[in-house]
Amino acid sequence: EPEVTQTPSHQVTQMGQEVILRCVPISNHLYFYWYRQILGQKVEFLVSFYNNEISEKSEIFDDQFSVERPDGSNFTLKIRSTKLEDSAMYFCASSEGARVQYFGPGTRLTVT
Amino acid sequence: GQQVMQIPQYQHVQEGEDFTTYCNSSTTLSNIQWYKQRPGGHPVFLIQLVKSGEVKKQKRLTFQFGEAKKNSSLHITATQTTDVGTYFCAPDTGTASKLTFGTGTRLQVTL
Numbered sequence: 001e002p003e004v005t006q007t008p009s010h011q012v013t014q015m016g017q018e019v020i021l022r023c024v025p026i027s028n029h030l031y032f033y034w035y036r037q038i039l040g041q042k043v044e045f046l047v048s049f050y051n052n053e054i055s056e057k058s059e060i061f062d063d064q065f066s067v068e069r070p071d072g073s074n075f076t077l078k079i080r081s082t083k084l085e086d087s088a089m090y091f092c093a094s095s096e097g098a099r100v101q102y103f104g105p106g107t108r109l110t111v112t
Numbered sequence: 113g114q115q116v117m118q119i120p121q122y123q124h125v126q127e128g129e130d131f132t133t134y135c136n137s138s139t140t141l142s143n144i145q146w147y148k149q150r151p152g153g154h155p156v157f158l159i160q161l162v163k164s165g166e167v168k169k170q171k172r173l174t175f176q177f178g179e180a181k182k183n184s185s186l187h188i189t190a191t192q193t194t195d196v197g198t199y200f201c202a203p204d205t206g207t208a209s210k211l212t213f214g215t216g217t218r219l220q221v222t223l
Contacts, residue, residue, distance in 0.1 A: 035211075042213045042214065042216050043149075043155060043211075045210040048210050058210075091155070099143070104154060105153075
């Protein structure tokens with residue numbers, strides 16, 4: 001069964017550093033998403049991406065965040081200058097369009 | 113913005129007991145999805161409800177969408193240890209772009 005994959009599974013970085021989280025969505029899906037989950041809390045929407053552009057973003061997704069689909073398979077989330085409060089699990093998801101979203105296993109980001 | 117509350121936040125049951133989580137929205141929903149997240153895992157889609165008053169069953173799980181399309185429930189009959197995890201509702205207000213997850217109900221099942 002096709003699945004969303006994410007790398008790395010765990011990323012440790014120092015405050016102020018840039019990180020890039022990578023995702024490979026399910027191949028025939030057209031909509032891509034990033035969510036984050038701070039430990040013990042609910043899953044929060046960050047951004048959605050369709051047709052090579054951002055379709056919606058939350059207030060969390062400020063100028064420090066960007067997304068890109070650099071080729072036909074990868075979907076990346078970049079955080080330019082990480083802060084301690086960016087520490088969280090970041091989930092990538094994709095959907096064919098019917099709004100049922102399939103989540104990847106997540107990348108645990110730890111900012112020290 | 114839309115407020116989505118789930119109750120209870122946490123429930124601990126003994127294996128074999130039933131469990132119900134409720135999801136309440138401040139606004140009318142076009143549809144609602146339910147996801148399960150195992151400890152240390154990622155959200156996994158369970159079901160989508162679209163019609164007012166809709167009831168769907170998946171083995172021991174029964175999902176219901178309220179008549180006014182503002183609330184939903186998930187009921188598990190005779191829980192098993194494999195049911196352990198956090199159950200999130202994710203209402204859809206009509207925009208195709210995002211899921212707004214509820215606060216979640218963490219279920220713990222012991223023998």
